[in-house]
Amino acid sequence: MELEERARDSADNCIACTSCVAVCPVTKANPDYRGPKLVGPAHNRMHFSDESDYEDSLKLCSNCKNCDITCPNGVSVATLNMLERAKYYKAHPEKHTQADQMLSHNFQMADMLKSIPFGRTCANIGMSIGEAMGMMGAMGIAPQRKSPRFATKYFREMYKEIKQPEGLTKEVLFFPGCFIDVNDPEVGVAFVKVMNANGYKVLMDDRFKCCGSPLVVGGYLDEARSHADNNVAIINEYAAKNIPVIACCTSCSLMLKAEYTELFAQEEMAQAAKNVYDAFEFLTILAEKGELKKVHVSSDKKFIYHAPCHLRAQGMGMPAVDLLKEIGVNIDSADAGCCGMSGSYGFHKENYETSMKIGSELFDKINASGAHKVVCDCGTCREQIKHGTNAKTTHPIQVLAKAYEQ
Amino acid sequence: MVKDKATVVVVGGGATGVGILRDLSMRGIDALLIEKLDMVNGASSRYHGLLHSGARYAVRDQEAAKECIEENTILRRIGKSCVEAISGMFVQVEGDDPDFVDPWVKGCAESGIKTRELSKEEAWSLEPNLSRKLVRAFEVPDGAIDGFRMSWQNVQSAVRYGGRYKTYTELIKINIESGAVKSITVRDNVTKEEYDIECEILVNAAGPWAGKVAQMAGLDCSVSPSKGTLIAFNQRISNRVVNRLRKPSNGDIFVPHGSITILGTSSITIPDPEDTSTSWEEVEELMKTGEGVFEHLRDYRILRVFAGSRPLYVPKGADGGRNASRGFVTLDHEKEDGLKGMMTICGGKFTTYRLMAEKFCDVLAPKLGNTAKCRTAEEDLVPAVSEADKKAARQYFPSYGVNLAATRLGTEKFPEVVKTLKENPETREVLCECENVTMAEVMRIAQEPTSHSVADVRRRTRLGMGTCQGNYCAIRSAAIANKLFKDKLEGCGDSLSDMKNFLQARWKGITPVMAGKTLREAEMTRGMYEVLFNVNGGRR
Numbered sequence: 019m020e021l022e023e024r025a026r027d028s029a030d031n032c033i034a035c036t037s038c039v040a041v042c043p044v045t046k047a048n049p050d051y052r053g054p055k056l057v058g059p060a061h062n063r064m065h066f067s068d069e070s071d072y073e074d075s076l077k078l079c080s081n082c083k084n085c086d087i088t089c090p091n092g093v094s095v096a097t098l099n100m101l102e103r104a105k106y107y108k109a110h111p112e113k114h115t116q117a118d119q120m121l122s123h124n125f126q127m128a129d130m131l132k133s134i135p136f137g138r139t140c141a142n143i144g145m146s147i148g149e150a151m152g153m154m155g156a157m158g159i160a161p162q163r164k165s166p167r168f169a170t171k172y173f174r175e176m177y178k179e180i181k182q183p184e185g186l187t188k189e190v191l192f193f194p195g196c197f198i199d200v201n202d203p204e205v206g207v208a209f210v211k212v213m214n215a216n217g218y219k220v221l222m223d224d225r226f227k228c229c230g231s232p233l234v235v236g237g238y239l240d241e242a243r244s245h246a247d248n249n250v251a252i253i254n255e256y257a258a259k260n261i262p263v264i265a266c267c268t269s270c271s272l273m274l275k276a277e278y279t280e281l282f283a284q285e286e287m288a289q290a291a292k293n294v295y296d297a298f299e300f301l302t303i304l305a306e307k308g309e310l311k312k313v314h315v316s317s318d319k320k321f322i323y324h325a326p327c328h329l330r331a332q333g334m335g336m337p338a339v340d341l342l343k344e345i346g347v348n349i350d351s352a353d354a355g356c357c358g359m360s361g362s363y364g365f366h367k368e369n370y371e372t373s374m375k376i377g378s379e380l381f382d383k384i385n386a387s388g389a390h391k392v393v394c395d396c397g398t399c400r401e402q403i404k405h406g407t408n409a410k411t412t413h414p415i416q417v418l419a420k421a422y423e424q
Numbered sequence: 425m426v427k428d429k430a431t432v433v434v435v436g437g438g439a440t441g442v443g444i445l446r447d448l449s450m451r452g453i454d455a456l457l458i459e460k461l462d463m464v465n466g467a468s469s470r471y472h473g474l475l476h477s478g479a480r481y482a483v484r485d486q487e488a489a490k491e492c493i494e495e496n497t498i499l500r501r502i503g504k505s506c507v508e509a510i511s512g513m514f515v516q517v518e519g520d521d522p523d524f525v526d527p528w529v530k531g532c533a534e535s536g537i538k539t540r541e542l543s544k545e546e547a548w549s550l551e552p553n554l555s556r557k558l559v560r561a562f563e564v565p566d567g568a569i570d571g572f573r574m575s576w577q578n579v580q581s582a583v584r585y586g587g588r589y590k591t592y593t594e595l596i597k598i599n600i601e602s603g604a605v606k607s608i609t610v611r612d613n614v615t616k617e618e619y620d621i622e623c624e625i626l627v628n629a630a631g632p633w634a635g636k637v638a639q640m641a642g643l644d645c646s647v648s649p650s651k652g653t654l655i656a657f658n659q660r661i662s663n664r665v666v667n668r669l670r671k672p673s674n675g676d677i678f679v680p681h682g683s684i685t686i687l688g689t690s691s692i693t694i695p696d697p698e699d700t701s702t703s704w705e706e707v708e709e710l711m712k713t714g715e716g717v718f719e720h721l722r723d724y725r726i727l728r729v730f731a732g733s734r735p736l737y738v739p740k741g742a743d744g745g746r747n748a749s750r751g752f753v754t755l756d757h758e759k760e761d762g763l764k765g766m767m768t769i770c771g772g773k774f775t776t777y778r779l780m781a782e783k784f785c786d787v788l789a790p791k792l793g794n795t796a797k798c799r800t801a802e803e804d805l806v807p808a809v810s811e812a813d814k815k816a817a818r819q820y821f822p823s824y825g826v827n828l829a830a831t832r833l834g835t836e837k838f839p840e841v842v843k844t845l846k847e848n849p850e851t852r853e854v855l856c857e858c859e860n861v862t863m864a865e866v867m868r869i870a871q872e873p874t875s876h877s878v879a880d881v882r883r884r885t886r887l888g889m890g891t892c893q894g895n896y897c898a899i900r901s902a903a904i905a906n907k908l909f910k911d912k913l914e915g916c917g918d919s920l921s922d923m924k925n926f927l928q929a930r931w932k933g934i935t936p937v938m939a940g941k942t943l944r945e946a947e948m949t950r951g952m953y954e955v956l957f958n959v960n961g962g963r964r
Contacts, residue, residue: 030658030725033945034858034892052822060857063659063683063890064824073823091944 028280029098031091032059038085038095043356044078047375051078054085058095061102072106078372079103080360081235083272083331097280100234107237114237117158121362122236125228128200131168138168160370166201166401173203177222180210186219190300191256191263193249195270196228197397205397208419209266209297215311215422216304221261225252229273232362234281246278250290257293264295266415268329268395269361271296275332296329297415298337298395305341314346315421321349322389323414324380324403326396327356338395338414345421349393354380359402374406381406393417426607429622430456430588431792433608434629435595435637437461438468439571439774440735441629442578443781443800449587450803451789451796456621457579457587458610460594462880464575467631468774469883470700470732472654472688473681474665475499475507475567476775479514479539480672482531483524488751488773489535495776496565498801505806505831506573510680512566512665513547514539517716518557520670525560528669532564539564551662555719566665568681571774572883573832577805580834591874598626598641604764605641614876625788628768631735632697638768643761645768649697649733653706654688655714655937658725658891661685666717675713682828683859683890684727687714697733702936706731725941727893728933737771752780754787807835813842820845820852825860832885833865841868855904856897858890866901870908878905878926894930895949898923899957924959 038054039045045053052075061073076099085095107114120127131137145165148154155161173194190213198205210220226249230242253263253274265271274294278287295303304310323339330336342349357377358364364373384392384407392403392411400411432448434441437459448455459465478492500507516525532539540563547561548554554561579589590610597609599620607622628637628645638645660680668676674690690706707729715721737753752772757763767788772780782798789796809830818826820842830838844851844864851864869881878901881887887901888894902923909919927949934946953959 030723031941032891033941033948034895035948036896056822056854056857060860060891061824063858064828064860066660066663066680066683067824068827071818071824071826091941 028092028094029059029062032089032093032095033091034060035090037088037090038093041084041088043082043084043358043376044080044372047358048078048372051075054079054095054099057102058085058098059093062098073102076103076106078369080356080358080363080369080373082327082356082360082363084327084356087327087331087333094280097277101239101281103237104234104239108239115158117366118236120157120159121365122232122238124200124232125196128168128172128196132172138170142167155367158367159365160367160373162370163365163401163405165365166197166397168200169203171203173199173206174222174224176203176207177210177220180207182210182214182219186214186217188218189221189261190218191221191223191253191261193226193229193263193265193270193274193294194222195265195267195397196232198266202397202400202413205266205413205415208413208416209264211419212297212301212415212422213264216301216309223252223256229270231269231273231277234273234277235361235363239281243282246282246287249274250278250284250287253290253293254286257290262295262300263293264297264300266297266395266413267397268296268326268332269398272328272331296332296334296337296395298341299332299334301418302337302341305344311422313421313424315424316346318348319391320387320389321347321391321393321417322384322387323349323351324354324357324384324392324394324399325351326394326399327360329395338393342393342414342417345418347417347421350387352380352383352387352392354383356380357399357402357406359398361398364398364402373402377402377406384409425619426622427619428456429607430454431623432456432625432627432788433458433621433623434627435608436466436628436630436633437463437575437579437589437591438466438629438631439464439575439777440468440631440769440772440780441627442575442582443777444627444629444769444784445587445589446578446582446585446805447778447781447785447798447800448788449582449585450799451785451794452585453789453792453794455582455587456623457582457589458593458595458621459589459591460613462591462874462876462883463579463589464572464883466633466697467732467734468575469571470654470730471571471652471774472677472679472686473568473570474677474679474775475569476773477512477565477567478535478537479512479528479532479564479566480667480677482535482537483527484672485751486531486535488776489531489537491776491779492773493535493537493565495779496567498778499569499775500567502801502804503569503574503577504804504808505834506570506577508568508570508681510567510664512564512667513542513551513662514562514564514667514669515547515554515558515717516560516669517555518559519716520559520668522559524670529562537564551664551666553661553718553720554666555717557716557719560669562669563664564667566667568665568679569774570682574805576884577834580836581803581805592876595637595640598637598766600641600763603762605766624765625791626766627784627788628766632733634735634768634770641757641763641766643757643763643766643768645755645770646738647770648736648738649694649699650736651692651694651699651731651733652689653692653702653710653729653731654686655707655710655729656727656933657685657687658727658941659684661718661721661724668713668717673713675710678714678717682886685724687711687721691734694733697735699733700731702729702731702933704936707937726937727891727942728930729936730933735771752776754784756787809833809835809838813839817842817845822852822854822860822862825854825862828860828886829862829865833868837868841865844868855900856885856887856890858892858897859886859888861885861887861897863900863904866904867908870904876909877922878902879929882926888926888930892945893934893949894927895945895952898927898930898953901926920959927953 478489632649
């Protein structure tokens with residue numbers, strides 16, 4: 019019952035204070051966006067007047083969640099926008115672009131390529147040719163960008179080859195998420211090393227599907243629901259065995275922890291959320307209990323940290339940067355707001371300019387920092403940072419894994 | 425000094441008055457309506473906004489029920505720009521008298537009101553917020569009607585037939601010579617000028633003030649103002665009118681009305697119709713009953729609470745209150761009291777305002793030798809803006825803004841506003857973000873000769889009537905008011921005082937319900953205006 023109320027009352031809680039407009043990175047960068055307050059809670063009251071109408075600038079929302087973070091009354095503004103976007107595409111499926119289709123369904127492409135011999139290598143070559151010939155723009159993807167390449171071995175394949183130490187009694191279930199699985203599997207490898215070093219065996223479950231975040235922003239809500247139901251059932255299955263579920267991607271963990279419940283208001287989703295942790299959140303809990311493996315880093319190589327919006331939306335501070343500082347890593351937070359990528363948002367051709375404008379503050383801070391690497395928990399943030407600054411990037415779990423190797 | 429004359433002067437700009445003005449004008453009778461404040465200031469805007477199907481009266485008063493369903497059908501046809509053509513539901517919940525249902529179903533059938541019983545599952549799927557303690561549910565043709573738009577549209581219709589109106593014009597004296605009304609003395613409440621208007625017949629349609637008007641002619645007309653308190657919620661809790669299926673009582677009716685829901689009402693006999701005060705106790709009583717229908721009612725945000733007084737006519741020796749008749753009475757003072765040239769119409773219901781006017785004018789017209797038939801049911805109140813024009817205008821309006829603006833503005837002003845929006849993109853700014861009102865529309869309504877304050881603009885646009893209750897639009901419209909009301913502000917001072925009056929009126933409705941989400945909003949208003957803008961100049 020409590021759940022229903024939260025979902026039902028979300029827009030009703032808005033006091034029109036306009037804080038969300040003040041912090042919205044999109045509104046600041048692109049005046050065509052009418053802003054989270056108007057497009058979300060305010061329009062929510064007006065839909066009755068014309069079922070056939072829709073807000074054109076709704077498509078400009080990046081779902082970065084800065085509105086939700088700032089709202090003093092707990093309105094899930096971005097989720098209201100996503101629900102509205104889904105309603106629009108349900109009525110107008112023909113309005114989906116090729117880019118929507120591709121960027122929301124990358125997991126399908128990844129599975130397909132895996133099943134074809136040399137599929138991934140060919141796809142990567144194809145992407146290079148496509149980018150060089152300027153074909154990406156025709157598909158609605160920003161031609162300025164370099165799309166993330168498919169790893170020749172996905173994490174799910176690499177995992178099977180990893181020999182975890184014998185005799186580990188404690189277990190965690192890893193939710194790799196699409197980006198780590200197919201584009202950046204080394205993050206997953208580093209995660210297994212860190213967990214093993216702390217006495218945990220890392221489990222995988224092949225039944226997991228994409229968390230659904232790209233589907234939600236693309237307006238494919240029904241598909242996202244089926245992914246949510248699938249994943250939630252698995253999480254609860256492990257919860258019954260006291261095995262926590264851990265993600266290294268902050269957009270995945272936000273989806274599993276909060277967005278499923280906001281979007282679909284199901285009791286079992288709220289239940290599952292309690293069993294999901296971000297990797298550094300979990301490690302911080304271990305540290306607080308005195309169970310985290312002790313290590314000290316003596317190198318003074320300088321890092322700069324970017325906190326992903328979807329991490330900040332989880333309301334748990336910045337566990338990665340705190341923990342790395344604690345073990346002696348020379349790292350500071352850039353504290354420069356949103357990077358502008360927001361998952362697949364910045365890959366859309368029409369969002370490119372807005373995306374880069376939003377990221378400019380972060381780019382400037384990184385360029386001026388003199389850091390040798392940028393640390394960030396989010397894969398697409400790292401893509402944006404590489405694109406906007408040419409800096410080297412890494413996931414904090416990789417920094418920690420390296421510290422353990424010393 | 426005689427400054428004006430009309431064959432008939434109608435006193436009172438509520439539903440009754442505007443209905444009579446339209447009816448007389450359509451019969452070709454020269455009529456002038458006067459209203460002491462802005463149009464629709466009394467009971468006609470301080471009510472549910474319910475277009476009765478008659479089902480509420482089906483057991484106790486079948487005559488009223490029959491009138492309601494007939495008028496409901498007519499208004500759905502002629503009032504497309506002010507009626508929200510939704511349906512209604514009567515619901516019985518655990519604890520309600522089960523024996524009430526059969527006579528009610530029978531009463532509806534005998535009155536010509538179609539009812540259809542819904543299974544509980546069907547009722548919940550149509551209205552998911554309905555209580556899980558639901559026992560039985562019936563569908564009825566209840567609807568919603570906007571008092572502001574309906575009244576102005578009657579006036580506009582009357583004007584097309586030569587009818588005239590004066591707002592902020594208050595009756596202060598009835599001048600009688602040799603047993604007949606010769607003229608009235610009025611005061612212009614903006615300029616404070618006093619002057620006389622000659623007339624052959626004076627119509628007292630002052631609603632709950634009818635007793636006071638009658639007194640000016642030395643007559644006794646027993647009107648018992650009965651105060652009804654209503655609660656406005658921030659959103660549509662249902663998409664249908666929801667009535668409690670039981671003997672009519674307080675807090676029984678929910679009406680989804682545009683972006684909000686109105687719950688009401690109480691019925692308290694009061695001595696003075698000016699008394700529109702409300703209290704926490706009245707709100708609590710309504711909420712307690714309302715929870716029977718929507719069990720999570722207290723989770724919904726209350727916008728404000730307001731009250732109006734019904735003009736219940738009490739025949740000598742009878743009680744007032746809920747047991748007084750909702751029917752109406754025509755008093756011909758020539759017959760009743762030997763005073764020529766004055767008639768009073770008293771009581772009645774909003775839903776049957778047109779029929780009341782028809783029956784009243786059937787008595788009045790022959791006195792002037794006019795034998796024309798009533799035609800008010802035959803013609804639409806106002807022509808509707810065409811779908812093609814609305815579609816073409818979409819690009820200039822905020823989303824979800826065209827339909828509402830088109831029904832508010834009508835075929836004359838809508839194209840003007842579209843032109844402004846088109847030529848001056850700056851005016852596309854949404855001045856009231858909660859109710860989606862553009863700067864162009866506010867500017868256009870401000871230019872009406874009847875607009876003297878932002879509150880007048882509010883009644884015609886819904887400016888400031890949504891979630892934030894004027895927080896943002898008060899300051900924005902004050903800037904516009906300063907430009908547009910410059911010549912007309914004599915009556916209400918400068919634009920800063922006007923802004924403060926506007927906010928004060930919002931405040932009045934918020935004070936009795938200042939808790940929870942409503943309190944948070946109020947604190948923000950206080951912070952903005954008292955602290956940030958220091959509108960009170962630091963004085964306590």
